Amino acid sequence: MSLFVGLDVGTQSVKLVAYDPQARRIVATHGQPLELIAGNDGSREQHAQWWIDAIRTCFGKLEPALRARVAAIGVSGQQHGFVPVDADGNVLAPAKLWCDTSTSGECDEIMSAAGGAQRCVELAGNPILAGYTASKLPWTRKHRPEVYAKLATILLPHDYVNFWLTGERWMEYGDASGTGWLDVRTRTWSREILAATDAGTALAAFLPPLVDADHSAFISRAVAEELDLPRDVRVSAGGGDNMMAAVGTGNVVPGVLTMSLGTSGTLFACADRPVVDEAAGWAAFCSSTGSWLPLICTMNTTVATENVARLFGFSTRDGDAVMAGTAPGADGLTMLPFFNGERTPDLPNARASLLGMDMGNLTRGNVYRAAMEGATYALRNGFDSLRNAGMTFDSIRLTGGGSHSAAWRQMVADVFDLPVQVPEQAEGAAFGAALQALWAHGRATGADADIASIAREHVRVDEAASARPQPEAVAAYREAYQRFLRHLDNERQQHAGASTTR
Template sequence: MSLVVGIDAGTQSVKLVVYDPADRCVVATHGQALELIAGDDGSREQHPAWWIDAIRACFAKLDPALRKRVAAIGVSGQQHGFVPLDAAGKVLAPAKLWCDTSTQAECAEIMDTVGGAQECVKLAGNPILAGYTASKLTWTRKHRPEAYARLASILLPHDYVNFWLTGERWMEYGDASGTGWLDVRTRQWSKPLLAATDAQRDLSALLPPLVAADASFTISPVIAEELGLPRSVRVSAGGGDNMMAAIGTGNVTPGVLSMSLGTSGTLFAYAAQPIVDEAGGWAAFCSSTGGWLPLICTMNCTVATEAVAKAFGFSTRDGDTVMADTTPGAHGLVMLPFFNGERTPDLPLARGGLFNLDLNNFTRANVYRAAMEGATYALRNGYDLLQAAGMGFDAIRLTGGGSQSATWRQMVADVFALPVEVPTQAEGAALGAALQALWALEKTSNADADLAAIAREHVQLNTALATYPDAQAVAAYRPAYRQFLRHLDDAKALYAERQPASG
């Protein structure tokens, strides 16, 4: 009769999923929207209290009878964010988020200190990119010196939610690898990179202990009482949203490629060993399952389609209808959807562009299609890197809000020339957090509990949403994609001139 809960603290909202392992079904889903503080300098911030208030609101919507049956909770959180705490556990400043590009100069400073981006890859497996946690420390030291002077704990967003739930501070390897400080090969903090971030302070003393992916902790009695939960509830290690989405799409063994169409776009796959690109073309992360998770991240996905829909006065819910009469290639329109700068390729100062406009193709339908295609092409560009490294896949597991669009599913199948599978549960990160919680719960009584077996049993595919490439469309997208790449090359040249120098 026990239930497990997955919480996904994202950028746009907090989502709560309640899963019944016995009946293999989601019994409740609730969400709460979040605000975003956006600055002209590329800063993107949220108050951590907003996440907690949203979680409270989600639990308040949950039937008390269901709350009493909860046995374990797992937390997924947007990666890379910096939550600064003082010695008493109080938040010192708003959290700078994954999509914050205001710290590019600090990225360059850290990398230059150790000898450049390639030396960073040698030290930890990844360069220090805009959005990663490391540069946020240097930025805070410069721009919020009072908060930095009182800094006693460095937490990531999902760590902070765990801290609120349990009163304990910890970090797990998947989310920790997104700080820029963790050597993903050894799973140890890189002392040179910590020193390069602040040579005057031992930052390792501010980082919480690293725990295994199957670890769990008891909920705080005060929080259990407040939320109407049993005091016996276990809180699993949790992880970054991409790591949890990997679990939620069954991507816990080699051979599966997952794609998330959310605020950001991501491609990721499971690996049994570190897969590091010397050129830093992808993120060489650890997973939240005990393995590794090579990952491509683009910073603009549904951001682009939502921006266009808002500008033309319609809802993305009607997007498929709006673009019903358009064809692959958007009648020649090409969009570089870099509204938030870009991470893959590393162009944090880039901005969006719309090309090849004429009096015939400039319609809301074509512009909307160009936004969707641009977001998809950006992910295809990252996929090309994985293919060049020798990775191959037979299908794509699609999750995130964009996966609910039939047109987008078909576009992904055609642009990638691969079948698309869609898990029954659209909220892959929240479901993944719930399944990790189930794994941790089973580990308390069975040391041999296997996450791969849990994923096989509980991640179901919606056969009605399965989508296959259309040969005509596959052919039509090839020249359109090449045109996108030509504009991308121009953008690289343009915005590279504006980047702070590094190594």
């Protein structure tokens, strides 16, 4: 009758799911919204105490009878955050988040000190990108010297929640790979990148011990009493939200590709080896299962369809109906959906454009389709890079808001020429954290199940939402996708020319 709780500490909210593995069902789901501190300089911060208060609220909504059955907790957290903690465990400043761009100058400084972006890839597998944890330390040294002077430990958001739950400080490899400091090939801290970040300090001393993905520790007596939980509850290693979403969608063995259609879009896969792109076309992360997680992020997915729907005065909930009667290729319209610039490909200063308009094809249905197609083609472009690196896939697990659209699910199947499956559990990161907790609890109590068998047993797909490629549409999209790539090449050339002129 044991329950396994997954906590997803996101940017907008904290979510809790309680999973009963014997009944194969979620028995409770609760959430609590979070505030965001946004500055004109690009800073995006939250107080770590807000996460703890939201977790308390979520557990308070969980019925006492369910709380009494909790055996283990897993924590998923937004990646790349910077939580500065002193020797006594006190948080010294608001946590700078993944979406904080105020430290972009420090990214350049670190990479320059290391010998350039390409050298960073050689040393650790990734360049130091805006948002990564590494750049937040020198920013703190410059702008919050009193915090830097008292700093004892650098924790990521999910690490801090684990610390609150257990009293222990640790970091697991998946989330650690998003700091920019971890050499993903060897799963060790890169001494050269650490030195490039802070040459005057033994930075490794500020980083907690690295633990394996099946690690767990007992909840502290004080927190167990406060949350009215059993004292023998175990807390698993946890991981970053993308790593936990991989578990929650069953993406724990090679061959499965997870795609998230949110405001931004992500593609990630499980690899049994480090998959590093020398051109840094994707993030070469570790997974939170002992493997690796190459990940591609595009910045404009549902933001494209939402902008078009707003322009024409309808809701995206009605988008499938608006598209009815249109055909693959949008009658010659092509959208480059770069409303927020773009990360993959690296076009941060690009802007969205609608190309191929004539007197007959400029309808709201075609424009909406062009937005959906453009967002999908951008992800397909990243997929091509993974495939060119030798990775193969037999299916796509689709999550995020866009997965609720039957038209979009079919479009993904046709554009990628792969079957699409939608997991039953919508809260992929929280559910993945619960499954990791189940795995870690089993390892600690003598069970020999591995994470792959757990995923096979507990991750179920909604067969009614599945989609298979349709040959005629596959052929039509193949031609339209090539048109998208030609326009994308023109965009790249224009931005390369602008950079040369500057």
